[in-house]
Amino acid sequence: xxxxxxxxxxxxxxxxxxxxxxxxxxxxxxxxxxxxxxxxxxxxxxxxxxxxxxxxxxxxxxxxxxxxxxxxxxxxxxxxxxxxxxxxxxxxxxxxxxxxxxxxxxxxxxxxxxx
Amino acid sequence: xxxxxxxxxxxxxxxxxxxxxxxxxxxxxxxxxxxxxxxxxxxxxxxxxxxxxxxxxxxxxxxxxxxxxxxxxxxxxxxxxxxxxxxxxxxxxxxxxxxxxxxxxxxxxxxxxxx
Numbered sequence: 001x002x003x004x005x006x007x008x009x010x011x012x013x014x015x016x017x018x019x020x021x022x023x024x025x026x027x028x029x030x031x032x033x034x035x036x037x038x039x040x041x042x043x044x045x046x047x048x049x050x051x052x053x054x055x056x057x058x059x060x061x062x063x064x065x066x067x068x069x070x071x072x073x074x075x076x077x078x079x080x081x082x083x084x085x086x087x088x089x090x091x092x093x094x095x096x097x098x099x100x101x102x103x104x105x106x107x108x109x110x111x112x113x114x115x
Numbered sequence: 116x117x118x119x120x121x122x123x124x125x126x127x128x129x130x131x132x133x134x135x136x137x138x139x140x141x142x143x144x145x146x147x148x149x150x151x152x153x154x155x156x157x158x159x160x161x162x163x164x165x166x167x168x169x170x171x172x173x174x175x176x177x178x179x180x181x182x183x184x185x186x187x188x189x190x191x192x193x194x195x196x197x198x199x200x201x202x203x204x205x206x207x208x209x210x211x212x213x214x215x216x217x218x219x220x221x222x223x224x225x226x227x228x229x230x
Contacts, residue, residue: 004158006158030214031214031215031216033215040223041222041223042205042220042221042222042223043159043205043218043220045217045218048212048215048217049215050213050214050215051214055212055213055214055215056212056215056217090158090159092159094215094216096214097166098166100211101147101166101209101211101216102209102211102215102216103149103161103164104161104209104216104218105161106151106158106159106160107158108157108158109156109157109158111156
């Protein structure tokens, strides 16, 4: 199994809703990532989890709350989002392929629309 | 901090023609470089990577890239374009971040393939 899965594929939510995005991998990778990608832009890193601990938060607003319940699962909890948060949210996991070099594998993404 | 620059936000080639997508890097240490492809409404797929083992790197779908230190470049090429190559291509540089990595992406190049 060499894939990262994400659910749901599409999500429409109002600004007062609470929703969650889910990401799963069964490759034994110990690092997982959340990225945000706006249309016609490159992905931007949001969070990094390593060995189930949050290791990087790229100054993301608190209305985005990540969670790593176990080494295979990564969630992104959403609350009180703004329309400008509408984007493709990508999850990735990585393995070390040589000393200090990591290869990241991406999921298909969740297309989020905030109304 | 390391960075990559992709020259040309949009490249158009005829089917069967050479594909050349440009990427230049800025790094004070030997860089680890990646090319990813993104088809519409999908996640990112790894095409190839440079990890200092060989300067000419072959990837999937007939793509290859050559690392040139003197030119600080890692351009992506394919001898003969196919309609299915139409997609967005991202060059990225990887930095070690504890027991994970941080990918910094270029702005992307959209490849159009015409008949």
